[in-house]
Amino acid sequence: MEVRRKHGQASGGALRVRRARSRELLRGAELHGPNVPRHVATVDLEGEELERYVHERVLTTTLEKAVAWGRSNSFFPLAFGLACCALEAPMHVVASRVDIARFGFEAFRASPRQADLIILSGRVSIKMAPIIRRLYDQMLEPKWAISMGACCSSMGVFNNYALVPADKFMPIDVHVPGCPPRPEALMHGILKLRKMVQEHPDAPWRERYGAIGTEERRPSTGGEQGGAGSPEGSVLRGAANPRGEGPAGA
Amino acid sequence: MNATGVSEYRRREESITLSAMGKPHPDGSHDELLTLNFGPHHPATHGVLRLLVNLQGEVVRSIKPIIGYVHTGIEKTAEDKAYWKVIPVVERMDYASYYFNATAYCCAVETLAEVEVPKRAQYLRVIHLELNRIASHLLWLGTSALDLGAISMFWYCFREREQILDLFEMSSGQRMHTRYIQVGGVIEDIPRGFEEKVRAFTSVMPGRADQYNALLHSNEIVLARLRGTCAVDADTLLSLGVTGPLLRAAGNPWDLRKADPYSSYEDFQFKIPVGTVGDNYDRFAVRVAEMYESVKIIEQAIEGLPEGPHITTDRKVALPPRHELATSMEALIHHFKLVTEGFRVPPGEVYFPIESPRGELGCFVRSDGSSKPARVHMRDPSFVNLQALSAMAEGSYIADLIATLAMLDPILGGIDR
Numbered sequence: 001m002e003v004r005r006k007h008g009q010a011s012g013g014a015l016r017v018r019r020a021r022s023r024e025l026l027r028g029a030e031l032h033g034p035n036v037p038r039h040v041a042t043v044d045l046e047g048e049e050l051e052r053y054v055h056e057r058v059l060t061t062t063l064e065k066a067v068a069w070g071r072s073n074s075f076f077p078l079a080f081g082l083a084c085c086a087l088e089a090p091m092h093v094v095a096s097r098v099d100i101a102r103f104g105f106e107a108f109r110a111s112p113r114q115a116d117l118i119i120l121s122g123r124v125s126i127k128m129a130p131i132i133r134r135l136y137d138q139m140l141e142p143k144w145a146i147s148m149g150a151c152c153s154s155m156g157v158f159n160n161y162a163l164v165p166a167d168k169f170m171p172i173d174v175h176v177p178g179c180p181p182r183p184e185a186l187m188h189g190i191l192k193l194r195k196m197v198q199e200h201p202d203a204p205w206r207e208r209y210g211a212i213g214t215e216e217r218r219p220s221t222g223g224e225q226g227g228a229g230s231p232e233g234s235v236l237r238g239a240a241n242p243r244g245e246g247p248a249g250a
Numbered sequence: 251m252n253a254t255g256v257s258e259y260r261r262r263e264e265s266i267t268l269s270a271m272g273k274p275h276p277d278g279s280h281d282e283l284l285t286l287n288f289g290p291h292h293p294a295t296h297g298v299l300r301l302l303v304n305l306q307g308e309v310v311r312s313i314k315p316i317i318g319y320v321h322t323g324i325e326k327t328a329e330d331k332a333y334w335k336v337i338p339v340v341e342r343m344d345y346a347s348y349y350f351n352a353t354a355y356c357c358a359v360e361t362l363a364e365v366e367v368p369k370r371a372q373y374l375r376v377i378h379l380e381l382n383r384i385a386s387h388l389l390w391l392g393t394s395a396l397d398l399g400a401i402s403m404f405w406y407c408f409r410e411r412e413q414i415l416d417l418f419e420m421s422s423g424q425r426m427h428t429r430y431i432q433v434g435g436v437i438e439d440i441p442r443g444f445e446e447k448v449r450a451f452t453s454v455m456p457g458r459a460d461q462y463n464a465l466l467h468s469n470e471i472v473l474a475r476l477r478g479t480c481a482v483d484a485d486t487l488l489s490l491g492v493t494g495p496l497l498r499a500a501g502n503p504w505d506l507r508k509a510d511p512y513s514s515y516e517d518f519q520f521k522i523p524v525g526t527v528g529d530n531y532d533r534f535a536v537r538v539a540e541m542y543e544s545v546k547i548i549e550q551a552i553e554g555l556p557e558g559p560h561i562t563t564d565r566k567v568a569l570p571p572r573h574e575l576a577t578s579m580e581a582l583i584h585h586f587k588l589v590t591e592g593f594r595v596p597p598g599e600v601y602f603p604i605e606s607p608r609g610e611l612g613c614f615v616r617s618d619g620s621s622k623p624a625r626v627h628m629r630d631p632s633f634v635n636l637q638a639l640s641a642m643a644e645g646s647y648i649a650d651l652i653a654t655l656a657m658l659d660p661i662l663g664g665i666d667r
Contacts, residue, residue, distance in 0.1 A: 091392075
């Protein structure tokens with residue numbers, strides 16, 4: 001988040017103008033525009049109606065931003081190392097020189113159920129890939145993945161039978177190049193991810209990987225969407241589900 | 251601590267018998283073996299090792315290691331590359347001791363191709379090898395202490411590791427997998443100021459190792475968890491093929507740097523630390539003592555660093571210097587041949603062992619006369635040492651299994667290759 005402000009700019013008359021402008025915005029003046037019907041924009045609300053109007057329109061977006069800000073500054077990475085990169089990623093990045101704790105990434109979790117970020121640090125063999133996919137599936141939403149190093153992104157110097165790039169079996173948000181990347185390079189990748197989470201809190205990987213509809217949701221409690229809730233804690237559902245699995249309660 | 255060196259806690263722990271196990275209880279239930287799956291994703295396995303452990307209560311009855319989760323096909327890939335392009339690939343096997351992998355491979359190829367390595371290159375190799383040995387032991391010490399619950403060791407060890415990696419970066423441009431060791435010598439002479447930085451490091455390192463000792467050797471919990479646990483005698487270890495600090499901890503002073511010196515190790519004065527009983531404490535103490543000896547070797551090598559070329563002048567094997575390319579047609583031809591095809595090695599096969607931080611690291615190379623090796627095989631110490639895990643940890647408590655695995659110091663990249 002970049003803040004650029006000159007000193008003295010917001011003083012005196014400018015401040016009064018901005019206050020008046022913000023008051024107008026609260027009353028719905030931001031709706032003035034080419035695509036907004038005139039009658040919506042000019043509606044003048046008072047009292048309880050105005051309060052509800054503001055509550056619906058302004059506060060919700062701010063809360064989303066606040067949640068994204070909080071998420072992006074308190075990641076819980078999975079304590080997970082594969083090969084060479086593991087020396088640089090979960091170790092040197094945590095150690096005192098680079099000190100990932102400055103950005104709130106230091107709480108490494110041993111269980112995928114408590115983690116929301118997986119850093120694939122090293123080469124992924126074909127034998128290991130299903131396990132990594134399982135770990136990723138066990139992580140709770142919202143979750144992110146960083147592919148660290150050349151092997152994990154493109155098989156690197158070994159272009160042979162044994163390895164598989166991580167993109168083939170799971171969605172990756174950030175690729176960090178290098179063999180192995182310096183801790184500073186991983187730091188750069190992590191800050192990119194942080195920016196991504198702040199700007200697009202709705203995890204756009206689903207669009208990129210065509211996985212809309214695979215979100216895990218709470219089991220429905222009533223008649224909504226196909227009857228009784230399922231006994232499991234989470235259900236994969238939706239028409240766009242690529243594996244064609246229906247609600248597990250059926 | 252009583253007179254026999256066994257703590258009260260350990261004595262009480264061992265007084266618990268398992269005689270009641272295996273018999274049916276009055277309520278009809280019975281004890282049986284529990285098979286526990288360890289890994290491949292587990293913070294204490296130092297990588298992606300998977301263990302199937304049979305437990306009777308808290309006691310380990312059998313261990314079955316399952317490996318292959320970082321199998322990378324490096325040996326096969328090496329057959330497809332020219333001799334000097336294999337170096338970066340073999341470096342990534344045992345990723346904590348990359349200089350050792352490269353040295354074992356380059357020494358094997360030099361033996362086959364009968365290339366003479368200049369004295370200065372040998373000394374530069376020794377400096378980097380011993381720096382890498384300290385870095386590898388620091389990695390082991392930090393993570394092993396973490397497994398035993400002592401988190402602050404991690405910060406201290408990685409402080410020194412950063413210093414060593416800075417030295418590597420200064421001499422080669424990379425922190426890890428430096429490709430510094432070449433067939434015939436090293437890729438570049440050390441830059442100006444490197445000697446001073448190494449001297450600065452060797453002057454502080456013994457004091458830092460003293461700090462580790464002060465933190466761990468007087469820590470009751472660490473001593474209780476290491477002393478007298480999982481001891482294996484030297485004969486059993488030898489029959490299992492175990493080498494390195496594990497064998498030396500059992501009292502056998504087998505060190506290839508002394509037993510079969512390579513790369514001018516015979517020029518340096520150093521001692522081989524050995525243990526007495528071969529328990530986890532000895533394994534720990536031997537490695538910490540090795541750091542002091544490595545510092546001594548580095549100091550002697552920097553002091554007696556001879557003048558001369560850093561790589562062989564044989565233009566068939568080593569790239570000509572950059573300035574020669576502008577003036578010499580001969581150099582241009584050699585450069586072109588080396589970069590496009592590589593050099594040819596006379597047919598034959600060789601096994602070259604060196605002493606890595608984990609034991610005997612041997613490289614087997616077979617040549618069919620072409621510019622690519624017909625076979626490259628590494629005898630990796632982590633792989634061989636892992637089969638001693640059952641001998642060490644069977645019959646002990648599962649908490650001791652974690653400590654033993656930490657003291658075994660396996661690097662899974664070397665095991666699976």
